[in-house]
Amino acid sequence: MIPNITRGSRMAGLMVYLASTDADKTKNAHTDPHLVAGDAAIMAWYDDGVLDHADALAIAKHLDQPRKAYGVEIRQKDFRWDQATKRRVENGYKQADVWHCSLSLRAEEGSLTDQQWGDIANDFVDAMGFTETSGKTQCRWAAINHGTSENGNHHIHIAVSLVREDGTKASTHGDYKRAQKTCRELEVKYGLEQLSSVHATRGYERAEKATAIREEREMHRASLARKVRASAGASVTEAEFVRRARDTGLLVRPRFAKNTTDVIVGYSVAERPTPGERPIWFGGGSLASDLKLGALREGWPDSPHLATEAAAEWTAAARNKRKVSRAGPEKATPPAQAWVDYTRNAKTLADRLRTIPRDDHATWAKAAREVSGAFAAWSHRLEPVPGPLAATAAELSRTAQLRVPRQHGKPVALPSIAGTAMLFMAASSKNKTAAQTALMVQLINTAFAVYEMHAQSGRTREAQRIRSVVENQLAPFTATMPEAVPLGAERPPAEEATVPPRAVDIARRGMAPIRPGSVVPATPAPATPAKTYQPTRRDTAPGLDR
DSSP, X not given: OEEEEEEESOHHHHHHHHHOOOTTTSXXXXXXXXXXXXXXXXXXXXXXXXXXXXXXXXXXXXXXXXXXXXXXXXXXXXXXXXXXXXXXXHTTOOOOOEEEEEEEOOGGGOOOOHHHHHHHHHHHHHHTTOSGGGTSOOOOEEEEEEEEOTXXXXXXXXXXXXXXXXXXXXXXXXXXXXXXXXXXXXHHHTTOOOOOSSBOOOOOOHHHHHHHHHTTSOOHHHHHHHHHHHHHHHOSSXXXXXXXXXXXXXXXXXXXXXXXXXXXXXXXXXEOOOTTOOOOOEEHHHHOGGGSHHHHHTTSOOOHHHHHHHHHHHHHHHTTOOOSOSSOGGGSOOOHHHHHHXXXXXXXXXXXXXXXXXXXXXXXXXXXXXXXXXXXXXHHHHOSSOXXXXXXXXXXXXXXXXXXXXXXXXXXXXXXXXHHHHHHHHOSOSXXXXXXHHHHHHHHHHHHXXXXXXXXXXXXXXXXXXXXXXXXXXXXXXXXXXXXXXXXXXXXXXXXXXXXHHHHHHHHHTTOOOOTTOSSOOXXXXXXXXXXXXXXXXXXXXXXXX
């Protein structure tokens, strides 16, 4: 259940909007707005019939009566302001005594009865401190069922007067965090889908979705996020990231610190537009929280020389000039042995993840970011239009995005598979290879480990989404992969040598129960122990000096 809080100063205007059924005059109007809950007087006067304009004005008058009777004004200093309220103040509207919150379900959850919504609304305003349960005089309030939105979200709206019955002001300090916490508790109480309090992804506006459907294309932000994620995962330095992003066809521009021309603090990207059109720019943070420049820099080394090199590439990109370095590591072809090494590294990572505590969110986010980047890079290489690889990358990226990263500390040291994105980006052919097959099995194993972490943590929604994408989209893809064969002078572990049937079996069986201590079902062939040497993206072996 998703809360969305706004504040204003016109109770009558809000109630008329909530009761409106005139789609020509009111955006997002609905056909049967009706009361489902409210203070005692409201519920005594009105039934659950459809509200009309006169009803809306009468309810607004009732809700606003204490404020007018006591002559109370709530101004900017009395609470935190959102941008809309701030603009109204700047335009001369000083009062802001109306507290408004919508509670909506995801479209996949369907709808609730009026009784259920009424119970939820009563519990919600109690928890927010607007009723006598707070130990103070109650606020007047009303909850209106607005039905199903254009996006398919069943929802209600709650309107509260912030002036209590005795003329005192209700506190809204920390109401955003408290609303989120309350919704998580109500999800458990009423058996609703439990949204994560740890992870959060960026949503898409209705206009973006409508345009993408109309033009029969992928949404800009989804495409941009996948390309940025692939480029970042494949890059060892910031300068390399800028070059790789441009190689994927993206337009890139930096955001400089104030009064500087060489200190980059952020970036924006856009798809290259068709002739005659303007590019649509998105900041890295609007694509995903883990794609902010600061988050990306955590995985790259830092030095004055590297910072200067990166600034030069950013400047060239902003001016749409040629790349400063035309012979960077992204132009090199990795040796065949690198596929064996990273396949083994991925296997070790999947095994090690099973020992990581479920509440070590920073470590799980880092692992999910790396495996998501690998699938994103592979998607960029093989899929002309988004397919199962893109879907898998997008699903795993959800675990990489933490609501408040600074609350979770630093990830523990684990074998890195970030270099797998480099291997896929560097592939010289779009044909699938046996080396890719072997590596894919271990990437699936890592995805399974992420699935298990969510399932054991009680995050059913996140676990089910990963299960669905593996079973329904990745399984058919694995059936097209070739047999794995020994690579170079060294044979992969026995577990990886029978990949096509094994990969298909793993994907088709999805998240079936597995034996403790193993990421995938046991195989009759004994597995060859992994070597102690674990390569990373910064290996200095021949061909891997990056």
